[in-house]
Amino acid sequence: MLTDTHGRIATDLRVSLTDRCNLRCTYCMPAEGLAWQPRSEQLTDDETVRLVRIAVTRLGVTDVRFTGGEPLLRPGLPGIVARCAALAPRPRLSLTTNGIGLTRTAPALRDAGLDRVNVSLDTLRPDRFARLTRRDRHRDVLAGLAAARDAGLEPVKVNSVLMRGLNDDEAPELLDWALRHGYHLRFIEQMPLDAQHGWQRERMVTAAEILERLAGSFALTPQDEGVRGSAPAERWWVDGGPATVGVIASVTRPFCRTCDRTRLTADGQVRSCLFAREETDLRTALRSGAPDEEIAGLWRTAMAGKKAGSGLDDPAFLQPARPMSAIGG
Ligand SMILES: C[S@@+](CC[C@H](N)C(=O)[O-])C[C@H]1O[C@@H](n2cnc3c(N)ncnc32)[C@H](O)[C@@H]1O
Structure with missing residues (x-):
């Protein structure tokens, strides 16, 4: 198991498959x-699957998310998914994606064993999308979302x-749209993980503000009042349910105390937290012929030292050296 000195057990693995983005x-x-x-x-497909196998069969990982x-x-994504789906015990498999290309790949990914997807979309307006992402691909994202739903990769989270x-x-517009399409919407507070180091705490739109804006159009009631599981999103029933909306307040209401995550970068480094400043190199061990138990031991040691919190609430917080895209979001 991947236990740490604060009593947490990591069972949820985020695997970055590339640092490139379109x-x-x-x-x-x-x-x-x-x-x-x-x-x-970068880890090869074989190396990636071997590390996932070690995590699942020796370290107690039950959920694997590709990002x-x-x-x-x-x-090699469909092949990697298929090989991970064949592991025993079979992990739950999900994908965080911008959705571009899902129209072609969603059925194959579902057939390979992918369970569900999270698609990132910040605006319903094509001109804003082009400004925010510097690419004119809004239509492709909407089509990708529909393809994921049609392929049964549900629940489709946005x-x-x-x-x-x-x-x-x-x-409110995003929530209304998500409800109409059957997508599960989650808002994420902007985090200091941009390569340009442009994040400013004072400018960040907080979870409290997001909820206030939603409350102007919807009746929101907390789903799990007083109970905070390991899920990063706090959820609210919308207009009495059954639909919900989530808010991931990584900055203002961090979920570190119940965090169950471990991370693997595309170049084979284990990270215990998005905001960690330390990494543990598994690639060198892999490529120098280390047996599974030795790699599992390195991974256990990396996670044992996981810090109690992300440090985001500390005024002396230092952004990690690598940006989100290189860590795996
Ligand atoms: C880094 S992306 C990687 C996966 C995939 N390319 C996607 O778009 O979902 C994962 C998520 O991180 C989010 N993200 C990137 N930078 C962020 C930041 N500074 N603060 C909060 N979320 C961020 C994106 O919006 C996206 O939802």
């Missing part, structure tokens, strides 16, 4: 992109980040 969201990457990881440093960068850019003066007036 969008350039302003809160994530600069317009010109980043210096991508050399391919030789990036943009994981749909990874040519992740939205609101930014002041850019799309923070769209909260």
Whole structure:
């Protein structure tokens, strides 16, 4: 098991499959992109599946989420999913994606064993989308979402980040749209993980503000009052239910105390937290012929030292050296 000194057990693995992306969201990457990881440093499909196998069969991981960068850019994705789905015990498999290309790949991913998807979409307006992502692909994202739902990759969750003066007036519109399409909407507070280091605490749209804006159009009642599980989203019934809306308040109401996550970057580094400043290199061990038990031991040690909190609430907080796209969001 992946236990830490604060009594938490990590069972949820985020695997980044690439640091590359076909969008350039302003809160994530600069317009010109980043210096991508050399391919030789990226884990191969076999290496990735081997690490997932070690996590699932030796370390108690039950949930695996593929992310990036943009994981749909990874040519071997359906094969990786199929091989992970064949593991015993079978982990639950999900994907965080911008949705571009799902119209082609959703059925194959479902057949390979993918259970569900989270699609990131911050606006319903194509002109805003182009400004926010620096790419004119709004229509492709909407089509990708529909394809995921039609393929049965449900529940289809939609992740939205609101930014002041850019799309923070769209909260009720986004929720109304998600309810009509049967998507589960979650708002995520913007985090200091952009490559440009442009995040400002004072400008961030907080969970409290998001809820206030929604409350102007919907009756919201807390779903799990007083109970905070390991799920990062706090959820509210919308107009009495059954539909819900989630808010992931990573900055103002962090869920560190119940965090059950462990992370693997596309270049084979274990991270105990998005905001960790330390990484543990599994790639070198893999490539120097280390047996499974030795790799599992390195992973256990990496997680044992997980800090109590992300440190985001500390005025001396230092942003991790790598941006979100290189860690795996
Ligand atoms: C880094 S992306 C990777 C997966 C995929 N490309 C996607 O778009 O979902 C994962 C999620 O991180 C979010 N994200 C990126 N930078 C962020 C930031 N600074 N604060 C909050 N969320 C961020 C994106 O909006 C997206 O929902």
